[in-house]
Amino acid sequence: MTQHYITVSGCGGYSADSTESLLEAGLRAGFGFPSACRNGNCLRCQGSLLAGSVTLRNGRTIQAGEAAAAQVLYCVAHAQEPCEINVPDITAPGQLPVIEAACQITDITPLNHDVSRVILKLPAGKAVQWYAGQYLELLLPQGPSAFSIANARSGDGRDLELHVRHTADNPSSLEVMQHLRDNPVVRTRLPGGERWISDTLPDGPVWFICGSTGFAPAKAMIEHLLTRRFPHAIYLYWGARTEADIYLPELAEAWASAGQVHYVPVLSDTADTRYRTGLVHEAALADMTDPAGAECHVGGSPVMAWAVFDALLAAGVPAANIHSDVFDYAPRQ
Template identity: 40%
Template sequence: MRVTLQPSGAVLDTLPGEPILNAAQRLGYECPQSCRNGNCHVCAALLVEGRVQQAGEMRDHGEIYTCLAQPQEDCVVLWDGVLALGELPVRSVVCQLTECSEMGGDVWRVRLRAPAGKPPRYYAGQYVMLERENGEKSAFSLASAPHAGRDLELHVLVREDSARRLIEQLQRNAMIRVEMPFGDTHLSQLPDGPLVLIAAGTGMAQMHSLIEHCREKGFPHPVHLYWGVRRPEDFYTLEEWDAWQSIPNLHLHKVVSDLCGWEGRCGLLHEAVCEDIHDLSAVYVYASGSPAMVYGTLDALVAAGMDAHQMRADVFAYSPRP
């Protein structure tokens, strides 16, 4: 039988006599339930369409217990809290400030510690929302990787008043409410092939998380990082940079776009990528920057032979191109 879950839209194909909860868990979904802890009713849902058999009774509407309900025909069930494969629950936690320091290039390192108990769950490459004193929320990529546990790291560019006020709020209160995780440009699973990471400015925070995750997991394929800024002084200091340089399969490139004449590379990020990697057919590309930068990079790499589906960026979700 086929069970459609609302509001997620997930569709479960159940086996004969199989309860809905068992089918969802067999298919890899994370479901609200606490049967083994003796807490009943946690798995309750609302039967909208269809018929189920539950504890010897036939039901065609109303509340059901998914741990008992066996579909007798195709059903529609309203069941909140079901997470799709690889999806993580969004949580709101109050974090303690443990560090707020300048990194150079007008960028500040913000380190937060989540409450003890359940450590925050996220994938490398995801982002958080920080709640300001006026209730507004601001998005920042996580520079930390999941193995850091309770410790979260952000890189904040402080050139505008709004960012300056956020830093002042953190320093004044030493606490802030954080919602997480968000974003589908992440490494829930490591790819079986080379990675190309393209970052503009503090887009480096997201790539920092990806690199640290690959480093922790012993990722065997080449990783090419291209970090671009307008001027050399816009590069900020990363504590792990020296250690990264000793990793054999990690290739680091800094690129300056507006001011040539320094000792490093000049030009646009996609130009550096195409100059170094002549065959883009087998790479997995992650990009972080402004919409104009990301879409310009996408177009250039597609023109150079990359399939558009090989590139991932949060921009595609929050600023889709017509």
Template identity: 40%
Template sequence: MQVTLQPSGAVLTIKPGERILEAAQRLGYDCPQSCRNGNCHVCAALLVDGRVRQEGQVRDHGELFTCIAEPLEDCTLLWDGVLALGELPVRKLACQVSECVALGGDVWRVRLRAPAGKPPRYHAGQYLMIERENGEKSAFSLASAPHRGRDLELHVLARENSARALIDQLQRQGIARVELPFGDTHLAELPEGPLVLIAAGTGMAQMHSLIEHCRAQGFKYPVHLYWGVRRPEDFYSLEHWDEWQQLPNLYLHKVVSDLCGWEGRCGLLHEAVCEDITELSSVQVYASGSPAMIYATLDALVSAGMDAHQMRADVFAYAPRNG
């Protein structure tokens, strides 16, 4: 039998005689619950369709308690707060602005500190939404890694008026109202193989989080970072860059696309990747940049032998390609 959960859309396959909460936990879901006897009501859900047996009675509608309800046929439940394996609850926090400093290339490092007793929960590579004075929200990748606890880091490119206004707001108010975490391009689990990280501009923030997480977790496989900008002066200062250069399994590549003649590498990011890594079948690729850049990179790497499922990018969720 199957139980479909709304609003998440998750589908649970129930074994004969198994109760709903028991099945959900067996399948790796994090469910609201406190006890297992139906007295606390924490695990309550609304039966939308189907029939269940609860305390000897058959029910076909209304509230049920998932810890004691046994499906008799396929059912649909309205059950809020159920999280899939690796999924974290979205929370709103008012954070102190602990630092707002220019890094070069018109990029600012913004450091936030979450309230005591409310450490933010997120996976390396996820992003947050920050509230502006007009009530609108803007997305920024988290450059910090989860082991940093209450301390969050963002890299903000402040060339446009709206971004400069946000920096001014944070400096004036000293408080940032944020909501997190978002995004499925993360490292909830480390892969058993090499990583290729591709970042355009401040897409480096997401890769910064991934690298710092790998470093904290003792990741032993090779990690290849490709960081691209239009002009050499667009590269900005990264606090841990010198330390990264000493890591035996981390390979750092800076690539400039529009202005050749500098002492480093020129061209497009996917060209550099294909030049260096001739066997792409065993790598996992994480990429951050504009939709045009991401899809051009995907097409180039697939043509070079990568399976499309090996590449992850937030663009695939917020700007899906038609066809």
């Protein structure tokens, strides 16, 4: 039995032996390989062969570069050598399909002086999966705009909560808010981002270090952890300039009162407060007794998230343990 490595364009790869179809081997490796009939009839698994050669169940061999290589049915194709394939809608292990959907805007509620909660509803029957910690994009006339999803998936999974900060010093944020107020429906693309907490829960304490609306993905992940009765400690350090900028204090305080979350608000622009003062990540690091074992999720602006990344790394938190959706939608240049 000869093993061949199959490269899937944009999605990594897997090993297949010549006795199994590329579809079977891909499914076994965890790829979301589109399929239905698995006998060459439905065309769901069809894709192109970019390199290498395959032999079909009927004995015909197809080489990359010939006309037939544009439409290979992978449920009946066996690799004869290392191959590269491209299959529409295939997803890598752990990756969720990205969809576009027109969502109803069902509610807009101010949470404080510059943050509003926006509730979107996905169309009925439009199944969408996402993990707590991922983001969506609003597809607006002025271009896509990314927002963390602020709720864990629950019920029929159609409700999506966003926390939108809109301030005069950020004109594009005002445009986004105005668009949401003026339209009953908004187009979205989701999910995005590769920093999440799925059903495979972390095996130790989790730290959430966030600034302003960076609380949104933290809220989604904390809701998910609490629903799953996460057995380890959850730390929430929420930074803001002033007390008025902490826009859902009652929720975080309720988690803390119930003994579910160690909640520490940290204010940077005032000394006259009952809260901790200074920079939020410095407060978290001052309290973190085991940086090497800490699993950290950072939420905030790209500038803040990357600064916290550097500080955590310098303090001994392994880079692989530092997560933020910012790292995906605003990679460091």
